[in-house]
Amino acid sequence: MAALLDKRLVVVSGKGGVGKSTVAAALALGAARAGKRTLLCEVNTDERVAPLLGHPAVGQEIARLEENLFAVNVRPKEAMREYVLLQLKFRGVYDAVFENRVVRRFLRFIPSLQELVMLGKILYHVKQQEPGGGPTWDLVVMDAPATGHAITYLSVPQVILDTVPPGPMSSEAEWMRDILVDPARTAAVLVTLPEDMPVNETVELAGALADRVKVHVGATVLNAWVGERFSSSDVDAAAQASPTLGDLARAHRARAGQSQDAHARLTTAIDAPVACVPRLYVSPFGRSAIEQVLTHLQPLLRGTT
8 A cells, every 4th residue: 555655745535525624634734743844735715724723724825834734725816826927937027917907807717727727836836846956845735626626626737738739838737737647646535424425426536536637546535434333232232221222322333334335335446545534523623633533544644554
C-alpha cells in the first residue's frame, strides 16, 4: 500500500455531507506532524478546515495554522489575480486590464476559466520551488469539490487540451494535467458513509476518476463506521430485559451490518485500501474529534495495513 506521505498532492473528495473536510483536515494535520511542510487548500467554499482544527478562518492568503501546517481558501477572483500576475509580472497591467468592470464581466463567460485558474493556483503550489531548489511544500492537501463537481473541476486541464489550439492556455493546462495523472505525485482519497447512496456515488466517482480524469485513487475512507457489538442472542437478551434496550441493540446491529456491507462493496469495487473511521458521538465537533479521526487514518499516511 503506497503511503500518502510520499505524494505531493492528495485530493480529498466525496458526496456532500460525508465528512470530506474532516478527513482533509485530519490528513493535513497528520502530515504536518510527520514533518511534512503541508498546505491545506479549500476550493471556493465557506471555510471549515481551519475552524475544525481550532483556528480562525484564513481567507484567500496562505496562513500558518501551526508548525508545518498552512491553509488557504482558493477563490476565483484572487486566483485569477495571482495567476495573471505570475504571467504578466506587472501589477499595473493587471490593475488596468483585469480590474476593469467590462473585462471582468467578459471573463466570467469564458468556459472553465475560473476552474482552470483555481486549479492552477493549487497545482502551482505543488510544483513551487524554494530559491535553493527544494519544494516549498512537501504535501498539498486539496479539500476538493463534492463528487460530480470534482470530476468537472479535475477534468478542466484535459478539456482545455482537447478544445483549445496550442498556445499559452494549452501549455498551462498541459503541466496541470501531467501533475494530476502522475500516480507518483498525486492520489485521490474518496470519503463515504455506510449508506447505499454515498457508497454508490463513491464507486461511480472512482470509475470516473480512472476513466475520465486518469487520477489514481489512493484510498477510500468509510466514515461513521459502526462495528459489530451485539450477536443475535445479545439482542434477544436485551429485548427480554427491556423493549427499549432491545430496540437500541437491534438498531446498532443493523447499522453494523450496513457498515460491513459498505466495506465489502468498496473493497470489491475499488482497487484501493479502505480506512474505517468509527462514528463519533462528540459535540461540538472540533479539534478533539479531528485528533480521533487522525488515529484511524495514520495507516493511509504511512502506507501500513
